[in-house]
Amino acid sequence: MGNNDKPAANSRAELENRLARVFIEHGYEGASLSRLATASGLGKASLYHHFPGGKAEMASVLLTRAIARLDKTAFSRLTKKQPAPVRLGRFVDAFSSYVDHGERPCLIAVLDHGALRAVHGDTIRRRFLSWGERLAATFEETGMKPRRARRAASDLLAGLYGNLAMARMLDDASLFQRGTRRLKKDLPS
Amino acid sequence: MGNNDKPAANSRAELENRLARVFIEHGYEGASLSRLATASGLGKASLYHHFPGGKAEMASVLLTRAIARLDKTAFSRLTKKQPAPVRLGRFVDAFSSYVDHGERPCLIAVLDHGALRAVHGDTIRRRFLSWGERLAATFEETGMKPRRARRAASDLLAGLYGNLAMARMLDDASLFQRGTRRLKKDLPS
């Protein structure tokens, strides 16, 4: 076996979860194959059974998964049947739980550095642009003019990621939670 | 020579600038000795003349320098003789120029990851805590109650780092500049 003290992941989802945690913690360059093997409970060679493209494919798959998840769990709430202010509140809550209420950095942001930025930076950029537009459109529904709605969308995203960054540097997730509560309170009603 | 197409750095400050750029761009694990050597115009072995402790010492020295700079150029403005609102505005401007108006990530934040987090995370945490208190004290001087001043300080720092993160992911420094302008406008007068 690849590891003595950890049971192997018993499902594809569990395997990806464990790999994602390594990438989040150490970044792409710091996530070595031996670390990934240990964390997954598999041998290095076995990882190539699941990801023939090696480390690059793992990162790519995990990034795609993270984007899909953030889209499905958070941004998709912006296009539901509730009134716009409710949708915005739900979105903030969903984003918060996506980053584990401030405990975990965002994998998308983590992978947008170093060697991977050249590969996936554009995908990430486009995605955030589209998300920003969706967010702005929702703010418009609350009665804001396009210009102001754009500002509100930009401020909200920056507020979310900023509070996440501060919570990480101060090693205090409650800081993110308080910041998020404030962001919600300032939402249009 | 360690390099063919780049002139060697001609001063200690210039050397550190070039090394810092590599750490900012690639992170600690991604900043390989050969990259550092190439960027500095020195041979790998020569870097050990200036930093006997190797890569770890480079990062440590550069981190200390970044903290000192941010303190001196930005946070020190909070304890000058001008009225508090003016000091806050100056602080935001100074922070903005510290990160090259949104073009460059903050080295302190970049080095607070992976292997280096265990080594320097606590130093960084304490520093940001102290900076947050200084910022809150200045907000208090504008008439805010302690509780609200703390919130304002936290929101301002989060806003700064959040806009920086968004500017990076969207690859658009003007986004940081607009966000910063808004943060200044919302400052107490």
Add this chain to the structure above:
DNA sequence: CTTTTGACCGACCGAACGTTCTGTTACCCT
């Protein structure tokens, strides 16, 4: 009972890693 297949891994590979050894210059000091 055989064959095939999917999951797995120990052992290995060349390359790159961070680091050190052994110098060679070039400049200062007396």
Add this chain to the structure above:
DNA sequence: AGGGTAACAGAACGTTCGGTCGGTCAAAAG
């Protein structure tokens, strides 16, 4: 002129890197 030293680099060190190879083993398929 001679001795010391700061600044540098070529070449090699042992280690770890991402990645490959040949194979085992259990269970499904025939």
